[in-house]
Amino acid sequence: GESVGLHLPTLSVQEGDNSIINCAYSNSASDYFIWYKQESGKGPQFIIDIRSNMDKRQGQRVTVLLNKTVKHLSLQIAATQPGDSAVYFCAEKGYSSASKIIFGSGTRLSIRP
Amino acid sequence: GAGVSQSPRYKVAKRGQDVALRCDPISGHVSLFWYQQALGQGPEFLTYFQNEAQLDKSGLPSDRFFAERPEGSVSTLKIQRTQQEDSAVYLCASSLAAGGPRNEQFFGPGTRLTVL
Numbered sequence: 001g002e003s004v005g006l007h008l009p010t011l012s013v014q015e016g017d018n019s020i021i022n023c024a025y026s027n028s029a030s031d032y033f034i035w036y037k038q039e040s041g042k043g044p045q046f047i048i049d050i051r052s053n054m055d056k057r058q059g060q061r062v063t064v065l066l067n068k069t070v071k072h073l074s075l076q077i078a079a080t081q082p083g084d085s086a087v088y089f090c091a092e093k094g095y096s097s098a099s100k101i102i103f104g105s106g107t108r109l110s111i112r113p
Numbered sequence: 114g115a116g117v118s119q120s121p122r123y124k125v126a127k128r129g130q131d132v133a134l135r136c137d138p139i140s141g142h143v144s145l146f147w148y149q150q151a152l153g154q155g156p157e158f159l160t161y162f163q164n165e166a167q168l169d170k171s172g173l174p175s176d177r178f179f180a181e182r183p184e185g186s187v188s189t190l191k192i193q194r195t196q197q198e199d200s201a202v203y204l205c206a207s208s209l210a211a212g213g214p215r216n217e218q219f220f221g222p223g224t225r226l227t228v229l
Binding site: 032041043044045046049089091095097100101102103104106 | 158211
């Protein structure tokens with residue numbers, strides 16, 4: 001069946017360093033991927049997305065990489081700040097439909113001062 | 114502008130009680146989704162509405178779960194005869210369109226349900 005999962009449940013990073021959060025997916029037909037940030041007591045917040053016809057997309061301080069050969073996604077956060085502390089989920093959904101989002105289990109990112 | 118709001122934010126129920134959780138989507142949003150998020154897990158899809166029509170309820174875990182959106186705006190998720198395994202955060206999300214590129218879903222803060 002479909003599944004989106006993560007390699008590591010927790011990640012601790014020094015403030016100012018770059019963070020890399022990894023994710024594996026199993027459905028080779030997946031065509032659209034999203035990274036979400038969820039802070040305590042809040043709903044998931046969209047960070048960045050990527051379609052399957054791309055292998056890299058950049059936003060403000062964030063980059064998503066997609067390797068379709070090994071079915072792997074990563075989220076890179078540059079110059080990590082205390083406000084980046086949260087749980088990060090990779091997710092998959094259909095691109096052109098009002099379809100459900102399939103979430104992975106999440107990685108908690110903590111920042112060391 | 115206002116985002117998705119949910120009420121109550123916290124609900125404690127005794128096992129066997131019925132509960133009703135409310136979602137106010139962003140005004141004008143056609144699509145509305147409910148998700149269940151167990152502690153330490155990612156959200157899992159429950160059901161989807163397009164306007165007042167419930168088009169997908171494949172994620173509802175049992176017939177104790179019921180959702181409605183009678184006028185195509187506010188939605189209510191009802192859980193009858195609550196069980197301890199129903200304890201979770203219930204998230205609502207809305208999106209502007211019924212389809213089309215990206216069609217980003219905007220999430221509310223969730224209702225944390227604890228069943229004792």
